Amino acid sequence: MPVEARDLTHTYNVDSPFESTALDKVSFSIADGEFVGIIGHTGSGKSTLIQHLNGLLKPTGGTVIVDGLDLMAKETDKKEVRRRIGLVFQYPEYQLFEETVFQDIAFGPKNLGLDKEEIERRVRDACKLVDLDCDQVGEKSPFELSGGQKRRVAIAGVLAMEPGILILDEPTAGLDPYGRDSILNLVRLWHERGKTILMVSHSMDDVARLADRILVMNHGRLEMQGTPDEIFSQEARLRSIGLDVPAVTTLAGELNRLGFDLPPHIHTMEDMERALASALGGRPAAKKTEEATAHA
Amino acid sequence: MLKDITLGQFFPGDSVVHRLDPRVKMLMMVAYIVVVFLVKGFLGYLVLFAFLAGATLLSHIKPKFLLRSIKPILFIVVMTFVLNVLFTRGEKLLVEWGILHIYWEGVRFAVFMSLRLVFLLLGTSLLTLTTSPMALTDALERLLKPLKAIRFPVHEMAMMMTIALRFIPTLLEETDKIMKAQTARGADFDSGNLFARAKAMVPLLVPLFVGAFRRADELAMAMEARCYHGGGNRTRMKVLKVQRIDWYASGVMAGTLCLVLLERLL
Ligand SMILES: Nc1ncnc2c1ncn2[C@@H]1O[C@H](COP(=O)(O)OP(=O)(O)OP(=O)(O)O)[C@@H](O)[C@H]1O
Ligand SMILES: [Mg+2]
Numbered sequence: 001m002p003v004e005a006r007d008l009t010h011t012y013n014v015d016s017p018f019e020s021t022a023l024d025k026v027s028f029s030i031a032d033g034e035f036v037g038i039i040g041h042t043g044s045g046k047s048t049l050i051q052h053l054n055g056l057l058k059p060t061g062g063t064v065i066v067d068g069l070d071l072m073a074k075e076t077d078k079k080e081v082r083r084r085i086g087l088v089f090q091y092p093e094y095q096l097f098e099e100t101v102f103q104d105i106a107f108g109p110k111n112l113g114l115d116k117e118e119i120e121r122r123v124r125d126a127c128k129l130v131d132l133d134c135d136q137v138g139e140k141s142p143f144e145l146s147g148g149q150k151r152r153v154a155i156a157g158v159l160a161m162e163p164g165i166l167i168l169d170e171p172t173a174g175l176d177p178y179g180r181d182s183i184l185n186l187v188r189l190w191h192e193r194g195k196t197i198l199m200v201s202h203s204m205d206d207v208a209r210l211a212d213r214i215l216v217m218n219h220g221r222l223e224m225q226g227t228p229d230e231i232f233s234q235e236a237r238l239r240s241i242g243l244d245v246p247a248v249t250t251l252a253g254e255l256n257r258l259g260f261d262l263p264p265h266i267h268t269m270e271d272m273e274r275a276l277a278s279a280l281g282g283r284p285a286a287k288k289t290e291e292a293t294a295h296a
Numbered sequence: 297m298l299k300d301i302t303l304g305q306f307f308p309g310d311s312v313v314h315r316l317d318p319r320v321k322m323l324m325m326v327a328y329i330v331v332v333f334l335v336k337g338f339l340g341y342l343v344l345f346a347f348l349a350g351a352t353l354l355s356h357i358k359p360k361f362l363l364r365s366i367k368p369i370l371f372i373v374v375m376t377f378v379l380n381v382l383f384t385r386g387e388k389l390l391v392e393w394g395i396l397h398i399y400w401e402g403v404r405f406a407v408f409m410s411l412r413l414v415f416l417l418l419g420t421s422l423l424t425l426t427t428s429p430m431a432l433t434d435a436l437e438r439l440l441k442p443l444k445a446i447r448f449p450v451h452e453m454a455m456m457m458t459i460a461l462r463f464i465p466t467l468l469e470e471t472d473k474i475m476k477a478q479t480a481r482g483a484d485f486d487s488g489n490l491f492a493r494a495k496a497m498v499p500l501l502v503p504l505f506v507g508a509f510r511r512a513d514e515l516a517m518a519m520e521a522r523c524y525h526g527g528g529n530r531t532r533m534k535v536l537k538v539q540r541i542d543w544y545a546s547g548v549m550a551g552t553l554c555l556v557l558l559e560r561l562l
Contacts, residue, residue, distance in 0.1 A: 016361055017307055056476045079482070087480040095477040097502035107499065111482025143506065157481060 001084055001164045001196065003053060004029040007062035010048055014060065022048040024220040025062065030165075030198065035191050037207035037228075038200045040217030041242035046200045047090065049217065050167050053198070054078075054085040066165075083112060086163030090170050092154035093147060101145070101153050102138035108161040119160075126156035129186050148179035155183070165196040172203070184210065208232060208246040208267040216243070229265045248272045307425045312541060313355035314426045318435035320542040321427055324549045328419050331556050332412055340559040341408070344415055347552045348422070355426050365421035366414055373410050380406035429461035438536065451527025459515070467508065474503050 010023040022045045030036055040046050051057040052064055055071045055078040063072040066081050089095065098104035105126055109119045127134035130152040137145070142153055155171065168187065172180040184206060191197045191210075201207050207214060207228070214231045216224040218241040224231055231238070232245045235253075244250075245267070252266040252275070262275045308314075313321075328347075335344055352359055366373070386401025424432070437454035444450050475485065478499045485496050 016364075017358065051476065054480060056479060079484075082480060082482060087477075089473070089477045089480070092477065094507060095474055095481075095499075095503050097499045097506075107483075108481040111484070161482065 001067040002029060002031055003067075003085075003165060003196070003198075004065045005049075005052070005062070006065070008049070008052055008059050008064060009061035010045075010052065010057060011060045012048075022220050023052075023059075026217075026220075026222045027062075028215060028222060028225060030196060033191075033194050033196055035197045035210055035212045036199070037211030037214045038198060038217065039202070039204065039207055039214060039243060040223075044217040045220040046217050047169055050087065050169060050198065050200060053165075053167060054082050054087050056087070083161065084163055085165045085167060086158040086161055088155050088158050088166070088168040088171055090173060091151075092158075092171075093150035096142040096150060096154060096157075099141060100139050101132070101142050102134065104142050104153060105157045105160050108157050112161060122160040122162060123156075126160040129159055129189060130156045131182055131186070132156065148175055148182075151175065151179070151183070152186075155186070159186075159190065163195070165198070166190055167198040169200045170202060171199065172201070172206070204232070204244050204246045205248075205268075208249075209269075216241070218242075228267050232267050233265065305425065306428050307357060307361075308428070309356055309426065311354055311356045311426070313351060313422075315541065316545055317536055317538050317542045318427050318431040319438055319536060320538060320546060321423060322432070322435045322439060324545065325419065325423050327549050327553055329416065331553055332415050332419070334553075334556050334560055335408075335412070336560045340556045341411060341415075343552055343555045343559070347548070348415065348418060350548075351422060355422065357422070357425055362418060362421060362425070365417055369413065369417055373413050376413060377406045377410045380409050430458060433458045433461065434532075434534075434536070449527075451530070455527075463508075463511070466511070467504070470507055471500065471504060474500055474507075 006027050008023055008026040009021070011019060011021045013019050026045075026049060038046050038049070048057065052059055052071075053066070055064075055076075059072070063070055065071070067084065069076050069081060071078070071081060096104050098107060102123055105123045106119050109122050114122070123138075124134050127138070132138075132149065132152055137149070137153075142150060145153065151171070155168075158166070166187075171183050171187065175183065187197060187199065188210065199207070199210070211228060213227055214225065215222060216231060216238070223241060224234070224237070232249055235245050235249070238245060248269060248271065249267050252262050252272065256262055260279055262279055266272050266275055331344060331347075335341055352362055381398055381402050382396065384399060384402035384405050385397075386399030388400035389397060390400050390403065391398040427435075433454045436457070437450055440448070440450045440453075479485070483496060483499055485493070485500070487493075488496070
């Protein structure tokens with residue numbers, strides 16, 4: 001299911017003193033099975049952009065085409081599009097409402113009109129993905145859970161609809177390191193099932209590690225797009241639009257200034273390990289690599 | 297859908313109208329409402345229109361934006377018009393069609409009634425557009441101060457109003473967000489029969505209420521942490537002061553009132 005945006009433009013509060021253009025002629029396309037990261041300063045239009053991809057916001061100009069369906073065309077069934085594209089909002093835990101966790105996760109599949117067994121199967125599958133014990137937590141009220149657990153329930157609610165494309169808006173905002181890792185891990189698991197992922201993030205480290213391709217937003221425009229190597233080699237340009245490079249990239253630069261001779265394009269912890277190991281003239285112990293990968 | 301609500305929306309600016317003392321503006325509003333109900337004929341409406349147009353021009357608010365505030369009550373205005381045209385009896389018959397009788401007096405009355413509603417709404421919208429909710433409640437608190445003598449909790453009322461006004465946009469924003477999130481999960485808010493629609497509101501209302509209570513809790517905590525303890529012995533950061541332009545504005549308002557009264561008596 002490829003997604004394509006053509007000259008996507010969105011103006012909030014048209015014809016009022018509060019008029020503001022949040023998206024300005026944004027065009028890109030996303031292929032099946034890609035993991036795309038979206039980065040950009042606060043207010044650059046990332047959330048506005050992703051809400052267009054499943055027809056929640058209507059563009060002021062341009063259009064979005066999902067799997068050949070033109071979202072601007074009148075005859076396009078928006079529900080069909082939303083079945084294919086799952087959207088996890090920023091702070092999704094505030095959308096929980098059912099009496100039990102199980103019922104809340106089942107809300108999406110129920111709206112798809114699935115039968116009972118299929119709903120149950122999907123809820124259990126989604127629970128497993130987000131690392132929640134369905135039998136134990138399933139009967140609790142979602143309001144009794146901790147913030148991190150609530151977030152995982154909310155994400156499970158979207159996963160249970162089994163969308164081919166999953167879009168997440170800053171899924172790790174405000175979580176502790178363990179919570180962050182578990183969310184990023186489930187996103188990776190979902191991607192390994194062959195699904196397309198779009199993830200908005202403020203963490204350059206996460207994006208560098210997970211994404212195949214990166215879209216960079218700046219004041220409503222698509223400033224750059226490319227592989228992590230292409231994007232993060234333009235440090236000055238990123239800094240000028242309020243962004244940064246991953247911490248290890250900065251570290252590599254510092255080390256080179258101190259006389260090391262590390263190769264370019266070090267953006268993840270793994271890159272750094274490999275580079276350091278060969279620079280220091282040895283291979284890292286096998287056990288250590290394993291640990292590092294598990295950590296990454 | 298939620299975007300059309302102009303009444304109660306503040307549009308920051310630095311015009312003469314913005315700078316008027318909110319108490320004076322509020323009293324002028326009362327006078328304005330009296331004028332709207334006193335106006336009787338064409339000339340009176342002309343005076344009223346001149347007053348409103350002048351105030352709008354001075355406020356630097358786009359007339360088009362101000363006119364939008366009519367949108368939510370357009371239906372009521374049209375209904376008022378139609379009902380008055382159909383059911384007012386008079387002497388000069390214009391149209392007779394079956395049981396329908398339309399009189400000249402009816403048309404005239406209907407036009408004036410509708411205009412009255414429109415002027416009322418435009419005036420109040422201009423007030424809220426040019427006066428921040430804070431200034432409005434502040435002014436209200438000052439104007440109602442005499443009621444303290446009979447132990448009416450003026451300050452508490454004003455504080456409650458300030459908070460309510462402050463959170464209207466937040467709640468609207470939140471509603472919009474939750475609605476979108478549930479729509480993304482396949483919820484359908486605008487199809488099906490009445491029962492289905494009422495049921496579809498549950499996924500919207502529960503998170504909205506939970507959020508409102510959470511916010512109220514946090515606000516109370518934040519206020520207490522800053523030692524808020526009600527109205528006793530509070531001084532003000534901004535002390536309201538009546539200035540020369542306030543007198544001028546009141547003068548214009550009084551003039552308008554006199555003209556309309558004159559028209560009515562003559
Ligand atoms: N509902 C709205 N009404 C009016 N303006 C809005 C609305 N939502 C967003 N905007 C404006 O649109 C612009 C882009 O906002 P958006 O939420 O898309 O940014 P973002 O990149 O997601 O930011 P963040 O990283 O803070 O989440 C901002 O200038 C914002 O003020
Ligand atoms: Mg955002």
